[in-house]
Amino acid sequence: MQNFRRFIKELRAYGRIMLLSVFLTLITATLSLPPPLVVKYLTDHLSTGALQNPSLRVNLIGIFGLLLGTACLSAFFGYWLSVCLTYLGQRFKLDMRRKLYAHMQTLSLGFFEKSQTGKLMSNITNDVAALDQLLSGSLITIVQDTVTLTAVLCILLYQNWQLTLVALIVYPIYILNYLAFIGKIKFTHHEMREQRDMMYGDLQEKLSGVQVVKSYAKERFEVRQFIGETRSIMDLNVRIGGMSTGLWTVAELIGAIGTALLLWYGGREVIRGTMTAGSLMAFYGYIGGYLYGPTLRLIQINDQIARANAALWRIFKTLDMQPNVNDVPNAQPLPPIQGSVHYDHVWFEYEPGQPVIKGINLEVKAGEMVAFVGQSGSGKTTLINLLQRHYDVTDGKILVDGHDIREVQLASLRQQVGVVIQETILFNTTLRENIRYGKLDATEEQIIAAARAANIHHVIEAQPKGYDTKIGEDGTKLSGGEKQRIAIARALLSDPRILILDEATSSLDSETEALIQEALDRLLAGRTSFVIAHRLSTIVKADKIVVMEKGIIREVGSHDELLALDGVYAGLYNQQFKVALEEHAA
Amino acid sequence: MDQIGRLLGYLKPYRKQVVLAVFLLLCVTCTPIAMPLVVRYTIDDVLPHKQWNALNHVFWMIIGLYAVRGGISFALNYLLGWLGQRVVFDLRFQSYRHLNRLSLSYYDTRQTGKIMARLTGDIDTIQYMVSGGFVTFLADVFSVIVLLVVLFLMQWKLAIAAVCVIPFYVLNYKLFIRHIRPLSEKLRERWDALLGILWEKLVGITVVKAFAREEFETDNVMQTIKDNFDLAMTQMKLNRKLGAFAQVIRALGTGLVLWYGGALILKRQMQIGELLAFNGWIASLYDPAVRLVDFNVTLQWAGAAVDRVFETLDTRPEIVDAPNAISVQEMRGAVEFQDVNFGYDGEHPVLHDINLKVNPGEMIAVVGPSGAGKTTFINLIARFYDIQHGKVLIDGIDLKQIRLESIRRQIGIVSQESLLFSVPLKENIRYGRKDATDIEVLQAAKHADLHEFILNLPQGYDTKIGEDGIKLSVGQKQRMSIARATLTDPRILILDDATSALDSKTEANVQMALERLLKGRTSFVIAHRLSTIMNADRIVVIDGGRIVDVGTHSELVARPGVYQNLYNEQYKSAREHSLEALLA
Ligand SMILES: Nc1ncnc2c1ncn2[C@@H]1O[C@H](COP(=O)(O)OP(=O)(O)OP(=O)(O)O)[C@@H](O)[C@H]1O
């Protein structure tokens, strides 16, 4: 219920159009009232008894006109009502999706690591759609049916209250029946949605990982697994269907009892002469079409409300998620920086109690090239992720040009710190657009210059469509090294003051790498750069080489200093250059 | 739309249920016909003649009628719900199975988000149509036919009055639908595009954030959503106009019947009860017609969904087993390329005239500039793509003559980009061989130098690693893939740049374990760090899609060429520095 209250609050912005809708609903509801009265008129004027009485003239053309007139009016207003409703629903969907998506964008990486992309998708698509159904379908049905119900009840009570009460005798059973079913339906619904989300998540994962599935010839296994999941969803769905049908059928039956009672009791009155047959027919029409009908509909709506409730719950859960990394209230933008970086006793843990970075101290002067080496899993990527502030340090601080990065605006920091991440991610557009992502207003010349520096220009030119070639999802149509070079071009285009290359050239042959290195040296003269690489030839000329091990810094120094130290670095070096060194010695 | 017919074909296995459903449906449609009869009886016979007893009969008639109706309609709806779910289940299962059969080239050109949409949204839409709209539609068609018969039997003159507006209905429908249909299609396409974008940007969120592009992305997505909004509005308006006209036409019909019927009564050719019954019947006659309009919306969506699902089902996998394909049980591991030419799109060749004979147990290294075609080359061994010219032979048998599954089971591939699933570590390693014991999993992890790391995790081998292993470092992911591949004990192991994210020490540990493990097995190793591959039996140098040189490290280093250049480049700095160090 709390969810619904919040939902109503969200709806405030649409107050005007909702009012209009309600107003139109009132009109259409009123316009729907005449037909039973027409029946009454006809019955009373055309019954065998009445036909004997010549003083009763019947105006058939009037009836025809009345019916057609109300229908025209009702069609007109009904049309505008639908337009309002559609607009309301669609607009709401639009705004809600914007809100959700924009909110997701503000959340930090930690959130995305914990959520399956499929579920996030379904949040934005299915859940919001369920709300739209509630809004443009159910809510209006509720209003309309409530209006009709009250209006008709008044008419009926006024005409013959005893008969009305007879017709209403069955109402309590109606409600009991409803209550008996609804709890279970809601519960099953929830269960079903949950399972379905799970299936979607799995599905998405296996589809994006299809290469692995195929490599291991596991297609049949996957299909079997999938069957299991869908089958249980099917069973739940059938169960829900069964229960809803049950609810519905019993409700209809109860309605029938009411009608039967009405005809029986009303019939007696007519025979006694205390009521006309026409009134009975009007009653009959109103009860069937305007009393039980709406009640049935209201009952059916419950199904949708249950669904919407689950959707609301999920949507608000996402909206309530707070980014762990946030601008402090009065954060200033980071002024253009020189590029000095200071890690001051930095501690960090992804999961509580499992520190990954353990008290790192590191001073980097503006314009320096710092290289990180060290065992896989020692925390290199983590360390530079901290510099972009994807996570906040658990303890200690990171200063850029003397500014604590937690105290400046996030966007202004990230704009000045460019990164080529370890696992290249590209988008499914053209090569040009992918590179342009680094700087949206870049000119063609700038793009080409960046591509040249990343040594990918000639490859692009060789494509039949050049820069307009589409590269497939995540760049599937490119080789690993080509993807890396596009990512480098993208980062270069953004012209960062601090550039981070996290194994950005690992899939490149040394010759290509050397060419890029040369260009980088030229372009980045005076800029700070962080380079992570396992191929030591990439980093020998770094100003400072940082050797990491299990979250701490083991050694720092230039290549020669570290070799002289004869420690971890020297070990790695010898390992990698063993052959060459031997050959050289020979 | 003819695809709908094909969809109905999915009902074939449930013939009995369908026949039962149709029968029940017939019974149920009789109730709206019976009720007006009761009314007529009451008004014309019971009330004017003051039959108290008959009034009691009326009471029980109604109760009985609805009790029977309730029973039948419950059974019917349950059955239909079941049928709908069942068909959808079959369809979803078939689609997924088929998607699994399709070759990689299918996935190269499509966005995962869109493929997902086939299996989720589209099939849900179909389900909605099958068990919701479609059934109503069937019931409506039945009752319209039955009603027409009844009406004409009762009072043919009045029936004509009721029916004469139907052509207007049809006309109205035809006029509008022409404009609505293309819109629906477009709407669906936009929706698909939206899913694609959303998907990609959520997966690539790291990049979005790294470039501080959150606002740009939001605007971008909003633009697509806005397009959707505009289209949906236009479509809805048209639909509603269609509905509004239908309503007026309906009133016209009712008005005509009452007018003409009234006149008939005045002429004493009919009684009021009959007219009232007629009034009830024509409601049941026009209601379905109005509903048809709504059903049309469902049908539009579902029709498009059906089309797309069948389109997927009709895509033929490019790589299928030849009819007489054989299973190779114990592969020896000899691989031979004969005049292989290959291009991804058949137009732009990537590999040219590849000839290579690999003996069982050999370790072959593949080096060459980025984009030269190394990955492509080894992907052909596992037959991820079919070649246009030439042949690949395994153990002397043409790859195309061997059952795909039997090859892939015996080849272990560690691809350039590690792909892991969001299940526990243990299950990830076990993916290639589900029946491996815990001890074997542990062994595999040890070989990949991961055991120690895993033991240090609070949950050890049961740790969940997040979507695509996001909670691991890249080097750890690579080692996971290696562990996964070794567990299957492959006859041929392919390592595509699989140790690039490992430091040399870890790499050496892994390599040592692999060497022991793969004694006598053929292996292909791609690497850019030359120290990784120096002790390969043979090194194949690929440049521009051709094999330009083959030989051992010492042979290749000795002669000028691509390899020597790469070598010099990579060791230049080392030499210089060690020289300095020597001088110092
Ligand atoms: N699925 C694909 N569809 C179309 N073209 C592709 C596809 N995959 C690769 N290519 C193209 O084929 C060529 C060779 O790619 P391949 O991946 O074999 O290179 P590689 O030698 O492995 O390079 P790297 O060392 O950078 O990984 C590249 O130019 C690439 O753009």
Ligand SMILES: Nc1ncnc2c1ncn2[C@@H]1O[C@H](COP(=O)(O)OP(=O)(O)OP(=O)(O)O)[C@@H](O)[C@H]1O
């Ligand atoms: N999102 C995460 N959640 C939890 N743990 C993580 C996460 N990312 C990394 N880790 C853990 O933190 C440690 C350091 O990871 P990091 O990616 O920084 O290593 P790395 O030095 O870059 O290694 P590599 O050279 O293999 O890329 C690893 O043990 C890893 O398992």
Ligand SMILES: [Mg+2]
């Ligand atoms: Mg890393």
